[in-house]
Amino acid sequence: MNNTLSHTDTTLIICTLAAVAFPLFAALVNFCLPVKSKVAGWVSALAILLACILSAKVFAGVWNAPQLHVQQVWFTIGNTKVYAGILLNNLSVLMLLLVSLIALPVHVYSTAYMKYDERYSRYFTYLSFFCFSMLALVVVDNLVLFYGFWELVGFSSYLLIGFWFTRDKAVQANKKAFIMNRIGDIGLLSAILILFLVFHTFDIDRLFGRNSIVAQSVLLTGHWTSANENNWMVDGISYQLPAVWQYVAFAGILLAVAAKSAQFPLHTWLPDAMEGPTSVSSLIHAATMVAAGVFLLGRVYPMFTPTELTILAVMGCFTAFMAATIALTQNDLKRVLAYSTISQLGFMVLGMGVGAYSSSLFHLATHAFFKCLLFLVAGIVIHEMQHVKKDNHLDFDPQDILLMGGLRKKLPLTFIVAIVAGLALIGLPLTSGYLSKDGILIQAFEWSDGKNTWFKIIPVTALITSWLTAFYVARLIFKVFFGDFRLQNIYPNLKLHMRDGGWQYKVPVVLLAICCLFPLFSFNPFSYETSWLFKGMDIARIAKFESTYHLIIPVLVNLVSLVVLYLAYAIYVKQNSSAFSQTGFFYRLSYNQWYIDKIYKKVFVKPVLGLGKTLFWFDKNIIDGFVHLLANMAGCVARFSAWTDKYIVDGFLHLLAAMVQSIGNFARKFQGGKVQYYLFSMLVIVLALFLFKILI
Amino acid sequence: MITLTDFLIVSAALFCIGLYMIISKRNAIQILIGIELILNAAILNLVAFGKHDAVNNSGQIFALFAIVLAAATTAVALAIILNVYRKYKTIDPDKINNLKDQ
Numbered sequence: 001m002n003n004t005l006s007h008t009d010t011t012l013i014i015c016t017l018a019a020v021a022f023p024l025f026a027a028l029v030n031f032c033l034p035v036k037s038k039v040a041g042w043v044s045a046l047a048i049l050l051a052c053i054l055s056a057k058v059f060a061g062v063w064n065a066p067q068l069h070v071q072q073v074w075f076t077i078g079n080t081k082v083y084a085g086i087l088l089n090n091l092s093v094l095m096l097l098l099v100s101l102i103a104l105p106v107h108v109y110s111t112a113y114m115k116y117d118e119r120y121s122r123y124f125t126y127l128s129f130f131c132f133s134m135l136a137l138v139v140v141d142n143l144v145l146f147y148g149f150w151e152l153v154g155f156s157s158y159l160l161i162g163f164w165f166t167r168d169k170a171v172q173a174n175k176k177a178f179i180m181n182r183i184g185d186i187g188l189l190s191a192i193l194i195l196f197l198v199f200h201t202f203d204i205d206r207l208f209g210r211n212s213i214v215a216q217s218v219l220l221t222g223h224w225t226s227a228n229e230n231n232w233m234v235d236g237i238s239y240q241l242p243a244v245w246q247y248v249a250f251a252g253i254l255l256a257v258a259a260k261s262a263q264f265p266l267h268t269w270l271p272d273a274m275e276g277p278t279s280v281s282s283l284i285h286a287a288t289m290v291a292a293g294v295f296l297l298g299r300v301y302p303m304f305t306p307t308e309l310t311i312l313a314v315m316g317c318f319t320a321f322m323a324a325t326i327a328l329t330q331n332d333l334k335r336v337l338a339y340s341t342i343s344q345l346g347f348m349v350l351g352m353g354v355g356a357y358s359s360s361l362f363h364l365a366t367h368a369f370f371k372c373l374l375f376l377v378a379g380i381v382i383h384e385m386q387h388v389k390k391d392n393h394l395d396f397d398p399q400d401i402l403l404m405g406g407l408r409k410k411l412p413l414t415f416i417v418a419i420v421a422g423l424a425l426i427g428l429p430l431t432s433g434y435l436s437k438d439g440i441l442i443q444a445f446e447w448s449d450g451k452n453t454w455f456k457i458i459p460v461t462a463l464i465t466s467w468l469t470a471f472y473v474a475r476l477i478f479k480v481f482f483g484d485f486r487l488q489n490i491y492p493n494l495k496l497h498m499r500d501g502g503w504q505y506k507v508p509v510v511l512l513a514i515c516c517l518f519p520l521f522s523f524n525p526f527s528y529e530t531s532w533l534f535k536g537m538d539i540a541r542i543a544k545f546e547s548t549y550h551l552i553i554p555v556l557v558n559l560v561s562l563v564v565l566y567l568a569y570a571i572y573v574k575q576n577s578s579a580f581s582q583t584g585f586f587y588r589l590s591y592n593q594w595y596i597d598k599i600y601k602k603v604f605v606k607p608v609l610g611l612g613k614t615l616f617w618f619d620k621n622i623i624d625g626f627v628h629l630l631a632n633m634a635g636c637v638a639r640f641s642a643w644t645d646k647y648i649v650d651g652f653l654h655l656l657a658a659m660v661q662s663i664g665n666f667a668r669k670f671q672g673g674k675v676q677y678y679l680f681s682m683l684v685i686v687l688a689l690f691l692f693k694i695l696i
Numbered sequence: 697m698i699t700l701t702d703f704l705i706v707s708a709a710l711f712c713i714g715l716y717m718i719i720s721k722r723n724a725i726q727i728l729i730g731i732e733l734i735l736n737a738a739i740l741n742l743v744a745f746g747k748h749d750a751v752n753n754s755g756q757i758f759a760l761f762a763i764v765l766a767a768a769t770t771a772v773a774l775a776i777i778l779n780v781y782r783k784y785k786t787i788d789p790d791k792i793n794n795l796k797d798q
Binding site for chain 1: 718
């Protein structure tokens with residue numbers, strides 16, 4: 001845009017490029033290293049550390065400053081010039097910093113966690129590539145590039161989820177993740193194409209930036225028209241499409257968000273993605289993968305009409321509620337966390353839907369820290385359980401929380417950070433989660449105020465969901481860290497030497513735990529509006545301080561949460577009241593994850609497989625049959641012509657030859673040196689002459 | 697009464713027998729016999745026609761000459777056959793197809 005970039009701006013751009021390029025470079029280096037090389041981990045960690053430092057510099061330079069946008073002509077098709085460049089505004093620098101900041105502890109943690117893996121350097125290759133894709137995704141200014149990196153994020157997550165590809169479940173899981181993401185990719189691609197058709201540019205800044213042409217476009221009289229009074233529209237022509245395309249574009253974006261951020265119809269890949277290494281789960285769940293969907297929403301926000309925002313809110317709300325109910329009964333440590341991620345992502349989408357744009361992104365940032373931390377904690381626990389399993393030659397599922405318990409004495413540091421992260425996830429005061437989640441809830445209530453009573457369902461459901469969150473987090477922590485070590489009850493002669501692990505484990509979790517507390521985000525632990533992040537993101541709303549919800553909601557949430565916590569404590573630690581019935585309909589519904597996987601299997605997978613089989617049959621019998629028929633016909637023709645050649649053509653030649661031969665033989669006899677023959681032929685000729693004479 | 701035709705028929709028969717022998721036999725002596733038969737057919741003709749000649753017995757005389765000549769040729773032929781047999785160890789005319797000196 002600006003030809004005369006100031007010196008600092010140029011530096012910032014170079015820093016951004018370098019921050020994006022370092023992980024890519026690390027991935028390339030690691031790719032060339034031997035598979036077991038231990039250097040790989042430090043290459044990647046160093047690259048992400050540099051990226052993190054540079055991102056911090058960029059963040060400091062751009063946050064709350066005018067946005068920075070540089071671009072160059074990438075390619076030209078006809079009269080359309082497609083630009084490629086970097087767009088740095090509050091949203092992208094926040095994400096840039098967040099991604100590199102979350103990725104750094106995960107990298108350090110991974111160097112220890114993957115230490116004994118056979119394909120150590122491959123793991124870091126993929127991990128660095130993953131970070132590169134995500135970092136690039138957040139800074140590009142162009143929808144085509146955005147789509148490219150969006151695909152790369154999906155692809156590298158595919159590699160990482162299926163990292164232990166010798167396990168059948170991992171292969172199934174990464175296939176599932178990939179297919180689900182493809183569905184979303186199709187949506188995103190069609191949305192991009194429709195946007196291009198209407199606005200003739202891929203430029204994100206132009207489309208959704210300060211002078212957003214998407215926001216200025218009008219849906220009138222059944223047509224979607226790009227605003228023609230924009231003087232910076234090169235040819236001054238306005239383009240229009242039937243209005244239905246606006247909804248199609250929205251549906252595409254919705255699909256893309258649902259797939260990437262695991263929202264309701266397409267969420268089932270995320271729990272299965274737990275088959276990857278735990279450190280990868282932690283990265284996927286925190287910053288690099290699922291955040292992309294919410295980030296996309298943040299980027300294209302001006303596009304949505306009020307109805308569409310309501311749809312978003314409903315989708316997010318339903319996902320949040322459903323995932324929370326599922327998380328209540330799961331026994332797999334990572335699966336509980338996966339559903340809690342889905343639930344929290346639901347909150348973010350809900351936040352976007354109800355206009356809590358900044359709260360939603362705020363929640364994205366806070367959630368990244370505590371969810372990353374929870375997964376790293378889960379990784380430590382699972383790691384130690386695996387050690388127990390290996391040392392004692394037992395066979396049990398190291399992720400089953402029913403076998404854990406009482407680990408707070410054995411893993412004290414892990415216990416403390418898990419408590420911090422858990423409280424942040426519940427959203428109790430003094431944690432970051434309190435600030436961001438209550439922001440969403442309050443704004444959801446404010447949003448539903450001026451509307452029909454039915455709209456109240458959404459914030460109320462969200463409220464219930466946050467209580468459910470409190471319950472499942474409490475259940476998880478009580479089951480894992482309190483009570484007796486149930487595995488020891490089953491196998492009394494267990495040899496145990498559990499530890500929190502080396503500094504590669506301890507430093508990342510402690511750092512992340514500090515980031516889960518309020519001071520990082522706001523100096524006032526009770527008011528989200530004072531958070532610098534919230535202020536920086538606020539694009540449209542003027543926060544209403546006078547609303548009564550600001551008092552009621554946090555109090556309500558936290559009091560009931562405390563009650564719920566005590567309830568969980570009573571059930572799982574004191575075992576005063578009996579646990580819930582494990583046969584009821586709701587239990588089964590929740591335990592079987594709302595039967596969604598089963599329904600998908602029945603409704604989609606089976607028909608698709610059936611269709612595949614039918615097509616295979618069709619291909620084999622009809623298409624191949626036709627080809628074979630043709631082949632047979634050609635064979636017949638060939639055989640016929642071979643026969644003709646052999647018997648007719650060759651036969652004729654042979655006949656000629658035989659005739660010539662017999663004539664030759666016949667004629668030869670006259671010259672055979674046989675006197676009597678000469679005589680005989682003379683006689684015959686004379687007789688013939690006589691006969692000839694007599695007849696004529 | 698024996699007419700000229702009867703003689704001619706016998707003569708023709710002799711001729712044909714002789715001709716057949718010459719063509720078909722694999723033995724030079726038999727061929728020679730065939731030649732003699734043909735010669736005898738010709739002599740028979742001379743004698744038969746001599747009856748109707750203006751000059752008396754001229755036919756018989758010619759026949760006598762012919763018989764003498766035939767005897768001579770036969771002798772020569774036999775000598776040739778003998779020589780041939782010495783040289784080729786066969787008297788089958790089909791196998792004697794090499795006249796050059798060895």
